[in-house]
Every structure is written in C-alpha cells, then in structure tokens.
Amino acid sequence: MISTELDAAGVREPLLRQAYRQCRTLNAQHGKTFFLATRLLAPCQRPAVHALYGFARSADDILDDVESPYTVEQRADQLQQLSTRLFTSLVEKQPTDDPVLTAVVDTARKYDIGWDLFDDFLASMRMDLTVTEYPDRPALERYMYGSAEVIGLQLLPVLGTVGPREEAAPHAAALGKAFQLTNFIRDVDEDLGRGRVYLPADELAEHxxxxxxxxxxxxxxxxxxxxxxxxxxxxxxTRAVYDQARPGIAALAPSSRACVAAALTLYSEILDRIEAIDFQIFGRRATVGKRRRVAVAAVGLGKAWANRLRYGSV
Incomplete structure (x- = not known):
C-alpha cells in the first residue's frame, strides 16, 4: 500500500521513499483517528500528509515525553536545533540525515508551503516549555495560531481547493483550531498532570x-x-468554531472533501461524548468508539471513491 502511495506521489528516490515510510509509521502508531481519515485521501496526497504529521510529532515528542530526563533549557535547545535543521534544509537547501525532516522539506517544496508556517508552529511549541496557563482568550488565540491553525494552513495546499486558496484559508485555520479546542476540553485532566491549563483563566473565573x-x-x-x-x-x-470551519469543506478539491468531512465529524463527536458524560472528564477520557470510527470511515470511503470516479484523481 505504501509503495502505491509513493508511486502515485511521484516519490522515486530510495532514501526519500524510506523517509516518507517512517512518517507514515509515526502517523499510524500515534495518530490513529487522523491516520484513518488520511485513508480517504487520494493515494498521491497521503505521503505529504504523513510528512507534516511526522514533523509535528517530532516537536511534540520533545515537549511531552514524560520519561525524558531533559530540563526545560535542554528541551528549548532541542527545539532550536530542530528549527535550525529545518531552516538549513528548507531555505538554504542543505541536505539532512533526519528522515522526518527529509520528507517534510520535500513536501514543503512540492506544495510551496512557506517557512513562516513552520516557524510559527515552533514558536508555539516553545511557549509550551514555560507557559502553563493563559489569562484570556487573546493569549490563548496567539498560542493556537501556531499550534493548530497553521496545521490547517500547511495541509491546505496538499488538500487542494476549487477556488483561490486564500478564500479557503480561514476555514482551514478554524478547523485546526476546533480540533485543538476539543482536545483542550477533553484533556483538562491529563494537561493538569503536566502542570498546564489550556482554558482562558478569565472565562473560568466567571464561573x-x-x-x-x-x-x-x-x-x-x-x-x-x-x-x-x-x-x-x-x-x-468550540461548537461555534466548528460552524466556522464546516463551510470550508465545499471549497476543497473534491478528492479531499470526504477525508476532511470524516475528520470533522469524528472530532466534533468527541464533544458529543463529553456532553453525554455530563463533563465528567476527570479520571476518564471521552472517546469515539472504534465501531463508530469505522462506520464514519466507511461512509467517507464511499464518497471518496465516488468523487474520484466523477472528477478523476490518482
């Protein structure tokens, strides 16, 4: 399957193929719902999505490896090294021996994904080293732009649009934000264990x-x-942010709509589960069951194949 995807994406060079394979493995192991949604994309799109996931995962691992012996200063240095290696390879076009960076740099060049989006992402990752709470929504919004919205903007060129990309961009950014806000609510208990609170302090204080x-x-x-x-x-x-994101699905290339619709459905249903358990999120994790995930994916797969037959896609 992976060879078919790499062939469809025009990835021929052996080391580059291996780099993309490693990113796909990371996605399959650590981002199960996201990985399931990528199965609804055309094969030629999947390697790039796996590469972007792999890079984000590399940064996240520096921050949240609970067994890591590294200090905050050492983690900051690791993030800076990651940033420097990416910049050197992407902007100065020097080769890297890091397979994840190799794949994401190839993806960024192929789809003209700007360095600034990666830089903004890493800036928010640095915030996680020292910022443990947010006084108000504007402060949280600044963090979420780099940690979530830019992910949607990075993916947009891969997903493709039927009109100008800038018209679809606000919806793509909103979807990234909606997913992260969902995580913030679901993971309050887990985040407290890491010493973090990702809900605006002033809005909490009102209650x-x-x-x-x-x-x-x-x-x-x-x-x-x-x-x-x-x-x-x-x-x-968070529901309102999903409402902002949802109209953007129609702005995407037909080959991408089923994937994004499925991801939006599954993630928004996490909110349903949270509400169903009456917000008893401490000591338990609100999840969408495997049977439901498979059912949504099956519907999406049917729509994806119909779109490929109608519009044509590799």
Whole structure:
C-alpha cells in the first residue's frame, strides 16, 4: 500500500521513499483517528500528509515525553536545533540525515508551503516549555495560531481547493483550531498532570473556577458544578468554531472533501461524548468508539471513491 502511495506521489528516490515510510509509521502508531481519515485521501496526497504529521510529532515528542530526563533549557535547545535543521534544509537547501525532516522539506517544496508556517508552529511549541496557563482568550488565540491553525494552513495546499486558496484559508485555520479546542476540553485532566491549563483563566473565573479548583477535581476524580458550567461554556465556544470551519469543506478539491468531512465529524463527536458524560472528564477520557470510527470511515470511503470516479484523481 505504501509503495502505491509513493508511486502515485511521484516519490522515486530510495532514501526519500524510506523517509516518507517512517512518517507514515509515526502517523499510524500515534495518530490513529487522523491516520484513518488520511485513508480517504487520494493515494498521491497521503505521503505529504504523513510528512507534516511526522514533523509535528517530532516537536511534540520533545515537549511531552514524560520519561525524558531533559530540563526545560535542554528541551528549548532541542527545539532550536530542530528549527535550525529545518531552516538549513528548507531555505538554504542543505541536505539532512533526519528522515522526518527529509520528507517534510520535500513536501514543503512540492506544495510551496512557506517557512513562516513552520516557524510559527515552533514558536508555539516553545511557549509550551514555560507557559502553563493563559489569562484570556487573546493569549490563548496567539498560542493556537501556531499550534493548530497553521496545521490547517500547511495541509491546505496538499488538500487542494476549487477556488483561490486564500478564500479557503480561514476555514482551514478554524478547523485546526476546533480540533485543538476539543482536545483542550477533553484533556483538562491529563494537561493538569503536566502542570498546564489550556482554558482562558478569565472565562473560568466567571464561573468561580481557578487552578486550585481544577486541581481538586483532578485529585478527586470528579467534576465540581462550577467547573461543569465553565466546561459547558467552552464546549459551546468550540461548537461555534466548528460552524466556522464546516463551510470550508465545499471549497476543497473534491478528492479531499470526504477525508476532511470524516475528520470533522469524528472530532466534533468527541464533544458529543463529553456532553453525554455530563463533563465528567476527570479520571476518564471521552472517546469515539472504534465501531463508530469505522462506520464514519466507511461512509467517507464511499464518497471518496465516488468523487474520484466523477472528477478523476490518482
């Protein structure tokens, strides 16, 4: 299967093929829902998506490897080294022996993905080293631009559009933000374990919630009523961001619509699960079951094949 995808994408050089294979493995192992959605793309699109995922995963591993012995300063240095190696290879066109960077640089050149998007992403990753909470939504929005919105903007050239890319860009950015906001709500408990809170402090405070109360919920594995009200508000805000993103599906190339629609459906259903358990997110993780994921993927696969037959795609 991977050889078919690489052939369809025009990747011929053996070392480059191996680099893309490694990125695909990372995606399959660590991004199961995302990987399932990529199966709905045309084969020629998949290697590039795996490469972008692999790069994001490389940065994330520096930040969140709980067994890592490295200090904050050492992790900052590792991120800077990653940034320097990427810049040297992508902008100065010097080869790298890092397979993930090899693949993502090839993808960036092929699809004209700007260096600035990678730079903004890494800037937000650096914030995670020292910033553990956000006073208000503008502060959180600044973080999310680099950590989530630019992911949608990086993917957009790979997905393709039926009109000017700049018209689809706000929707792509909103979808990246919606996915991350969903994670922020679902993972409050897990993030507290890492010393982080990704919900605006002033909006929590309106419901009488602060870090101490969240820590109490974390320690006691129960959701205080004040926290439930605050989470319900964040839930509604996230729903509205999905509404901003959804019209962008029609702006995508037909070969990409089923994939993005499936991803949007599955991720937004995490919000359904959170609501269904009455925001009892401490000590449990709201997930979409495997049967439902497969069902959504099956519907998407049918639509993907219909679009390929109608519009033509490798």
């Amino acid at each position: 009488g919630v602060d870090r101490d109360l969240l820590q109490w919920c974390h320690a006691n594995r129960r959701t205080d009523d004040r926290v439930r009200a605050a989470l319900a508000e964040q839930h509604a805000i």
